[in-house]
Amino acid sequence: METIDTRVDQIAEEIASWESAQQESLLQRLAELNYRRGLKSLSEKIQRRLEIEGKLHQSVEEMFAEMARIRESVAADDYRR
Numbered sequence: 001m002e003t004i005d006t007r008v009d010q011i012a013e014e015i016a017s018w019e020s021a022q023q024e025s026l027l028q029r030l031a032e033l034n035y036r037r038g039l040k041s042l043s044e045k046i047q048r049r050l051e052i053e054g055k056l057h058q059s060v061e062e063m064f065a066e067m068a069r070i071r072e073s074v075a076a077d078d079y080r081r
Contacts, residue, residue: 015023050056055063 015026047056
């Protein structure tokens, strides 16, 4: 039975035989995929939080207005100190 480490070693050996331009292309593609996965994960977390807070269907304008109120409140509190 092939283990994941064995498979990773085989893939690494194959990639090591590629030209450097091909390796660079692969690295760029991996970075892109990881970035997209990270954005998707963040989006899902934000959606879950908005759902819990009952704000999932709030309009963008309402969200920005609420954020502006929060910023103003924080700034006013910091100014008093």
